[in-house]
Amino acid sequence: MMLFLLFLALSAFFIFLLLNAKKNGKNNLPPGPIGLPFIGNLHQFDSLTPHLYFWKLSQKYGKIFSLKFGSSTMIVVSSAKLAREVLKTQDLVFCSRPSLLGQQKLSYNGHDIAFSPYNDYWREMRKICVLQLFSLKKVQSFRPIREDEVSRMIKKISQQAASFQVTNLSNIMISLTSTIICTVAFGVRFDEEAHERKRFDYLLAEAQAMMASFFVSDFVPSLSWIDKLTGLTGRLERNFKDLDEFYEELIEQHHNPNKPKSMEEDIVDLLLQLKKHKSAPIDLTLEDIKGILMNVLVAGSDTMTELVKNPKVMKKVQEEIRKSIGNKSIVNEDDIQKISYFKAVLKETFRIHPPDPLLLPRESMEKSTLEGYEIPPTTIIYINSWSIARDPEIWKNPEEFIPERFLNNDINLKREDYELILFGAGRRGCPGITLGIAAIELALSNLLYAFDRELPCGLKKKGH
DSSP states (O other): OHHHHHHHHHHHHHHHHHHHHHHHHHHTOOOOOOOBTTTBTGGGOOSSSHHHHHHHHHHHHOSEEEEEETTEEEEEEOSHHHHHIIIIITTTTSOBOOOOHHHHHHTTTTOSSSSSOSSHHHHHHHHHIIIIISOHHHHHHTHHHHHHHHHHHHHHHHHHHHTTOOOOHHHHHHHHHHHHHHHHHHSOOOOTTSHHHHHHHHHHHHHHHHHHOOOGGGTOGGGHHHHHHHTHHHHHHHHHHHHHHHHHHHHHHHHOTTOOGGGTTSHHHHHHHHHHHTOSSSOOOHHHHHHHHHHHHHOOOOOSHHHHHOHHHHHHHHHHHHHHHTTOSSOOHHHHTTOHHHHHHHHHHHHHSOSOSBOOOEEOSSOEEETTEEEOTTOEEEEBHHHHTTOTTTSSSTTSOOGGGGTTSOOOTTSOOTTSOSSOOGGGSOTTHHHHHHHHHHHHHHHHHHOOOOOOTTOOOTTO
């Protein structure tokens, strides 16, 4: 009896493989690893470092390959040429988003600009963000906030150095980023040791984790019990509830006629004004406002590690900044335009440590082709920006930290250069990129100008 059942199971498996091969031949999908019945390649997926998992597969199957996650077809692209095809040439075909549980839950079912499907609603929300919230004029109006927070950061590090304390730059940069976000978006500045600050930092970290979490039920709904068993479902529900309460408190504070001046003209205030006066192209709801706040909150820096590991590079960029700035007490945003090697260092840092190793997934809206392969509608498309940034066909010695490679080319962090894709591109490119780059440039240039750094005990510099 056992042999008969085993024979049936093996027969079913080989029939599945045969049908799958015929289906792939008929649809002419890109090559990829063979999966199992029902779940496809789910059992092979590395959810902790997906960009590395995809990179390893690209070494075997090429710069474009396919996977099956349950009933969903997934295409992974790992070349600048194909990234341009997806993000520019066929942008309109590939500009929607898949409906993934964590992202949909925290964005109030796509009531935002990052995770909303491509439709009229998304287009109008995008206009609000580009023209109202993150216009060049608006970003410039936040300059005093950025410069004040960076000045506070430098003062804090100086005090720690004077008392021979070790400074954790990762924590300092995370704190700076979240403080700027809070002030710009919410008009509040949480004290670093206060309960509200710790609450905010926890909510932010948890939301980022939930956005990136892998839910089995996204691809095999009948296996949703696995997400419950692992605790992911409950964790997501708690994070949504806590975030919703946080947003409600912020909105209530902004409705208060006695609100502080800092809450005037921040992002919450602008959105509430648009809702009140019905001056937006669509009637904004509180869910729309909360969805946009989620985008601002979760939009995320690890920029110092490579410099400290490369003392010659760090010395060179410090000499450039100090020579250019002179005896000024602090670097301002006008000064940054004069320091070209510093900008090259920043680009090289982002190349080796991209903010998003995988761009947010896209979804095909209609049947299309890539490299001669057929891409069905509702296919999930991943761009492996980490792999592209280390492609030896584009970058000489890609594993080495060489800022000089950016001195003789015009790759711009804010433009759509597909050899270095940091913040998306095309219709779904990040509208807040100017604000993010301005804050990072200001913080890093001041750290290099004001301080010399050494690695903690136990870590070695390059060449040692």
